[in-house]
Amino acid sequence: MSIKIDLKDIRFVSILAEVQSVTIAADKLGCVQSNVSNRIKRLERDLGFVLFTREGGRMVASPAAEPIAKAGSVIETTIQDALIEARHRSMGSTIIRLGVMESFAATHLARIMKGFPGIEVLPFTGPSVEIASRIRRNQLDFGVVAHVVPTSELQVATVLNQEFMIAEARETPKTPVARVAALRGIDPLLRSQIIEIVARQTGRIPTVNELGSLDAIVNMVRSGLACAVLPASFLKSINQDELSISPVPSDQLSQSISCIRHVDNTMDSAWDTLSALAGEDAQFS
Template sequence: MDLAGLRVVKAVAETGSVSRAADSLHCVQSNVTARIKRLEEDLGVDLFHRMSRGMAPTPAGRVLADYADRVLRLVAQARDAVADAAGRGGRLTVGTMESTAAVRLPPILARFHADHPAVELTITPGPTETLLIEVLAGRIDGAFVGGAVNHPDLIASPVFDEELVLVEPATGLSGAAGRHTLIGFGRACAYRGRAEMVMRDAGRVPYRVMEFGSLDAILGCVGAGMGVTVLPRSVVEREPWQHRLSCRTLPDPLARMPTLFVRRTDSVETQSLRAFLATVAADPATQTPTPPTGLKTLAAAC
């Protein structure tokens, strides 16, 4: 059993096919088949069920695929840790919600890059649920997510305290259709769940949902009067949106949502990750709630 064999087991288990596994590993199918057969002979068990259309792991195959995932993740972490310790910078992949990337991260990333130019930093945007899956799978080193997180394999540290607001066009909504249309990300987004709670509590039911994949698309459609959304105040009260959109405050506890930085409990804290978290902690906005501005409350608007 070697790393190449473990990569093959992991690829076949994830793709369910020898051909797709070969494509992902950039090798020929015969190599994949031979590796699987050799492992099965070595371990004395069948690792996969051969079916007419693909392959499915046996119980023993699922166990080995799980170990393969953990071993390969540790090997990748070891490579980065060694590069980090040798002063070659290392690599760091951080996931983030789009709203956090748009408002909170630019000054943090600029400061981190200036202080640690050798670190190869990759930022991966996505909704909260997707980012949690990526962190648990070891595909990213950590992520900024919204809302409470309680998982035995994750460390979750509060970073920002966001005030959520109901966002409408500055010119107002012309009819009931706009008041009963929610514009937002997909269900994997933490703000989407809170937005649906806001619509129900405000009596704006039934409502329809229009899903978009980008923050600017959501804000642009709200500005055009197509509907409403729920986002952090910090996202809306910036150029060019502050003059095109209006915010209505929400009642507690709907208005508050923490942004957490999550990572695996068994992850290696490299110098690069430690330096990044220190840069985040030094930002003036860290753990600083957005002050109220005296705008009308949602109750007054409904």
């Protein structure tokens, strides 16, 4: 059976599944809220099954919507990869393809990009494992990642030790929320450490909601639906209204940040510059 679906429909489903809010989805998609709601309702009617259910203040993707949302993410990434590769081929050595994990990109990427005058830096954000895989396949030149060990294919230089804080809604419920929001594709070691920290605080093993962006995580925390354990540099850089933030002791959780490149990469000057820039911890007043 052939099912026709517009690529825009797939993007709407993918974004709403990621942010779990019609308001935020509309903002990201550049349209009004009614456009999002009406398109989802029409698509559910055309497909004959439910895509989203409302749980409290969240729009949660149904099991049937998950493969559509995943396809949207894959399509968008594939298109971006094609554009980066096209740009790379057209410009040659005047371009650097840089992968940065999202939590680090939020506070450091703009400064890193300014550190390469005369060179265009094309950024890719994603999980550390994905960035390392792309470097092995020669789809990226450099990466800034966490928890990646040297291999026969990768050169690794540790540049920074990152500290963490726990964020909760300022108006906390009487019963601590045993749910933690984390980035999709989170490192398994970091995930287990965060679960242990939240379990110690709440007295219960928390469920983990993996979301596609830091904005979605912060919005979920502000709503009181979850807590989050995030890099201190990121939390210090955002508006902390409606948030209660406390430090996580470094002996309980810290993360080594490393620059990586393929062993065949000969861009030594750019490597040295990136290592220095990534190692400068962001400062906030």
